[in-house]
Amino acid sequence: MIKIAHILHSVGGVDVSLRLITENINQDKFENIIIHGHKDTQCEFLDRKNKSIRSYKTSIYREISFFKDVNSIIKTYKILKNEKPNLIHAHSAKGGIIGRIMGFLLNINVLYTPQAFSFLSTENRLKRKIYILLEKVFTNKFSYLLASSNSERSRGIENKIFKKEKTLLFNNSIRDILEIEPLSIPKTWPDEYICTVGRPSYQKNIELMIDVLNEINKYKSVHLVVMGVGFHSDKLDVVKSKILKYNLSSKVTLIEWTQRTDIFNIIKQSKLYISTARYEGLPYSIIESLALSTPCIVTNSDGNKDLIKDGYNGYVIKNENIVDFKDKILHLLNNEQEREVFSKNSRKEFLEKYNIEKNIKNLENIYTEFSIK
Structure with missing residues (x-):
């Protein structure tokens, strides 16, 4: 032993x-x-x-x-x-x-x-x-x-x-997610949305995500669900201020804490998973997105770029480019066929590398x- x-x-x-x-x-x-x-x-x-x-x-x-x-x-x-x-x-x-x-x-x-x-x-x-x-x-x-x-x-x-x-x-690897349990919390957001998991902090850079959402909503009404904002969230006030500044209160749902099974449910039903992180190890939320066949659009940071292959199972945005983020999100939201291809490729990546x-x-x-x- x-x-x-x-x-x-x-x-x-x-x-x-x-x-x-x-x-x-x-x-x-x-x-x-x-x-x-x-x-x-x-x-x-x-x-x-x-x-x-x-x-x-x-x-x-x-x-x-x-x-x-x-x-x-x-x-x-x-x-x-x-x-x-x-x-x-x-x-x-x-x-x-x-x-x-x-x-x-x-x-x-x-x-x-x-x-x-x-x-x-x-x-x-x-x-x-x-x-x-x-x-x-x-x-x-x-x-x-x-x-x-x-x-x-x-x-x-x-x-x-x-x-x-x-x-x-x-x-980093996870067990396959074979069953999606019902939400244990009230659903207060619309059926069509994009999502992320990340505490408002220097690392997760949620402020950039709010900037991107503001640009997106100039062209298309899109709702963002942010999970995990309750612990070690030193930038939460900054994020809330930006939401008010851009008049996006009806377009953003902030969830302080919830069970992992709820996170799986929310990621699975989401059109896209988004990450604006400045750095990662190998983020579990994106591995979970791969397992759940959810396409991702992410920054070109450590960890993110290991999991997402640009143009294969999502898009990788360089230099925190707000316009590029906005364009790629709108493109995928308006292109169901490409989303389906990315979904299949995401699942394939998970099964081959992260189980x-x-x-x-x-x-x-x-x-x-x-x-x-």
Whole structure:
């Protein structure tokens, strides 16, 4: 039995990623333990047989805090000394720092999955250099980059955080979505709409989406449903101000939080899925759109461009071009035949590349190869 210790700040796509791993990996060959923050997820982690996984909470937070971070390092060290894992899988920026420190102290290999490097979260050049420097400082001989996309792998190499031979790839993957459950929330938007999942933040750039929607509605009445605006949404007021400025209140539905089954329902019934993100790891909402045969129009950002092939299963917009976004959305909304082609190609891409029931074997092989016996 190989014991894997997962270390992370368990929110958003990072939380989804780990749950998909633990719920699909062969529990007869791999034992998982989880170390995460006091105030991130409150839901227990389950294995493939729906049994609870042993978890520990410590002071892992998104923000940098010297005392909390030192405390989390000390507590994590004590947990791992007692648990004696064969391998550490560190998820998220904060989990990556703590995990790599543990690997160095305990002589254990560490697989680090950023789910989008932290240095991509700022336009400030000095801050970006500091974040890259921190990534380099905590990378050691026991550290490997287990990237969630080819773009993420390339970032790690190009910024000289990891040497090429110290990088691996395991694409974010999901289970096939075979049934669409009824909505558990009231439907307050029209039957014809476009949609997105993303908290109003620098990363998701929902402000750009509102700019695009404003241009679209000069030519055609289109409704936008934005899901997931309730947590860590520091740009929510900016987005709401733009909606008022453009007189789009009747054209936008903001959903703070809802179940994943509701998200699947909304994406499936949508004409198009839109992403204006500045960067991603490999976004689950777009993988879900592929599985649900929903064409996508996305920015040419890390993660997005890995999933969408321009002119094949959607369109990729370069340089955050508002006019190009508007033109491509209007074109697809008015071209049912092309939407159907993109829908079929989206589904094909999912089945070939992003089905976790097939891909989990690749991760199991990686875990086996890098475990300390």
